[in-house]
Amino acid sequence: MTDLFPRPPGLAVFLNAGDPPFDVLDDIADMLDEHEVDVLELGVPFPDSISDGPVIRRSADRALAAGTGLEDALAFVERSRARHRHLRVVVLADWAHTVRPRSMAEVVTAIAGSGAAGALLHGAPPRVRPDFYERAAAAGLPVVTTCYASSPPAVVAEAAAHASAYVYLVTHYGPSGAGPAPDAGALRVPVDALRALTDAPIAAGFGVRTAADVARVHAAGADAAVVGSTVVARAESSLAGGGDVVADLAGLVTGLRPHHLSHRLSHRLSDPLSFPTP
Template structure:
């Protein structure tokens, strides 16, 4: 389903007058079995799209919460192949879009042609690669396009206008709008200038805009929702799952869903 499943999800939420709720889970933290249960329970609690993070030894875009989760997942033996097996198993039970978020090195080591084929066979819908610049992304984007999977780019408040247009032209699925400069992690307030920044991105594309990095509680999500098409929550979910288990993560998702 790939790009189509992502597009249909955003279209369905728009028709309902609601925003898509997108959450990030670090696959394998604390185990792949818990990740599988989390996907099913969070989907039932109102999540629309789930990003499964591929743990990596040097997650440069991530703050301490996701770094720690990545370290735990790697220590437990989680790798890309096992995550693909997990998605394949989940596909018989969940219909929502599943997107992998991975740094480029594990993908390159896997082999791009084999990766695209195996992503499609497993039922993955798209890929987000935070450390892959546009100039170097064509080989991966071409392989994904051939199997109708979304190459979802990130843009930031510091992205210049011309580059924003180039990124938007190459994007599929949705555009991941990083809400602030810096790494992932829960923040207590909305960054200044966010409305003007998102309006600038909106002018360059018809694709949905998902906003993430730093969104930690329902009130932030409620304030941001009118400015975008989807709210992305990562570190706050990972922290709740680690500290309070699946019930705590489900409760946060229910509160976020209500807010947007």
């Protein structure tokens, strides 16, 4: 079992591989590492996602138009692994677009070989998930499973049984980027249900936009918050306006931290002696 969120409240952010372009994305990843963001959920872009809202769908379309594929995403993962002390990259791959045209064996082997900290298989039908779990375990590839806060007990049990990286607990139905902020009281029930079934960390996402939302997720007992559409939207706006994408996202990440963590990290970032030499 990996511990991707060693100091709760943990933070994971989502971006698509290839959007922003990889030269900018490399700099963003360096910034995320310096700010001790725990996980970058890196999407291998795919079209027409029914689980995503317009912000992430536009991002995927831009990355696809640039020709981004699995190989490009995994090359990024290898670069990240080689130079980052804190940040870990989890790869999100879509079953229909990325896995089915190849094979489960090929994709799992490739992701494991990149040094990814985990894999999330998006949109996989129930009949193929056992093969994914078995091949990932054999390859030593940690698995991110998913369930909704309102999922039936059988779905929750499957997510708990097979999570070896973390369980991504989706706070509400509907596309990403929409819906209400997390309710700590309501979220406590599904978090406790998962906690009774697994020792894997629990990361909650959808509707997480602010430091207050991150605090609510933590108050519900989750180990980490996942922020997706807000990060993608800020990158999109910065790129469209000719801004400094890395600096803009650094400001966003800092603003997502509870005050005491932001103060501690700001102190460390201003003191070069606080970081060990590579």
